[in-house]
Amino acid sequence: MDTIMHVSHLKKKYQTLEVLKDVSFDVKKGEIFGILGMNGAGKTTILECLEGFLKYDVGQIEIHGQIGIQLQSSALPAYMKVKEAMKLFSKWKHAQLDEDIVKALGIEEIADQTYSELSTGQQRRLHLALALMGHPDLLFLDEPTAGLDVAGRKALHENIIQCQKQGMTVVLTSHDMNEVESLCDRIGILRQGKMAFIGTVEELVKQLGRYYYIKVNSQEGEEVYTTQHIQQTLMQICQDYQNQNLDILDMTVNRGTLEQHFLEVARRNEI
Structure with missing residues (x-):
């Protein structure tokens, strides 16, 4: 590719x-x-x-x-109508938006509304439409x-x-x-x-699949532990809670969600 x-x-x-x-x-x-x-x-x-x-x-x-860039919220004047924004960007880019894209994004339905009248979702659809002008x-x-x-x-x-x-x-x-x-x-x-x-x-999950995520609930709240050595860590957790006179109310062990894998990488320098 x-x-x-x-x-x-x-x-x-x-x-x-x-x-x-x-x-x-x-x-x-x-x-x-x-x-x-x-x-x-x-x-x-x-x-x-x-x-x-x-x-x-x-x-x-x-x-x-060529590149297309999605505008951020409040990027257009509040009083500007959707059809005016489309016309303005069409002049700037010397291009028209494909009719199929106009229909898919529902631009025709909101053409006469001002920017301030649009919902957040409608604003995002308009931003995407403007970014797609000229087929970048x-x-x-x-x-x-x-x-x-x-x-x-x-x-x-x-x-x-x-x-x-x-x-x-x-x-x-x-x-x-x-x-x-x-x-x-x-x-x-x-x-x-x-x-x-x-x-x-898939590669992220595979590379971090060697990690276990242990969630422990006690009267003090929730703690999450990450380990490659499940038996040793479980024994240590039980011992630590016993030493602190804390009751383990609930404990779950899993291989991790995508969010847990992301946090694992984001908090370390490498995997």
């Missing part, structure tokens, strides 16, 4: 705070690539560098093709379904998958592990300004 974007040794510093520390990764043509990370990991910074909004200090970004090769989406209800997320997921089917490559950031698992072909996990993991969700 051809590479549509190549990021090499990217660094970015705000005064004395180094936000991106030698970040390198490739995005393959036609895939949906998710950038994950805890708050402060550098997700927004790297996305703004990729989009061209933010100048990076060191490194190189190569993008082969590479689409950037920052937290595309944040603030949406279940129905809104499902509808937008279908729109994103449809973009991929039409040949577009998508790079998105997300906090929603279910979203990542259902949409992304590959993911990159940022930790303290570095890529701690790059690969498929």
Whole structure:
């Protein structure tokens, strides 16, 4: 598969705070690539560098093709009508939006409404429509379904998958592990300004499958333990609680959810 974007040794510093520390990764043509990370990991910074909004200090970004960028909330004037925004962006990009996309996003239904009259879901659909103007090769989406209800997320997921089917490559950031698992072909996990993991969700689960996650409930609350040595750790937990005169009310052991695997990587330098 051809590479549509190549990021090499990217660094970015705000005064004395180094936000991106030698970040390198490739995005393959036609895939949906998710950038994950805890708050402060550098997700927004790297996305703004990729989009061209933010100048990076060191490194190189190569993008082969045109890009589309999803606007953030309140990016348009409150009084602007949807059809006016569509017309304005059409002039800027010298392109029309495909009628199938207009229909799929339900733009015709809200064409006469002003931006302030739109629901959060409708605003997100409009932002996506404007980003798709001119049929870009590479689409950037920052937290595309944040603030949406279940129905809104499902509808937008279908729109994103449809973009991929039409040949577009998508790079998105997300906090929603279910979203990542259902949409992304590959993911990159940022930790303290570095890529701690790059690969498929299946590869992440396989590499971290050696870990057990133990959840213990007592009168003091809930504690979660991570271990590769299940028997030894269980014995130690029981001994520790006995020494503290604490009763174990409930205990569960599992191989971990995607969210637990993500947190495991996000908190460590490597897996």
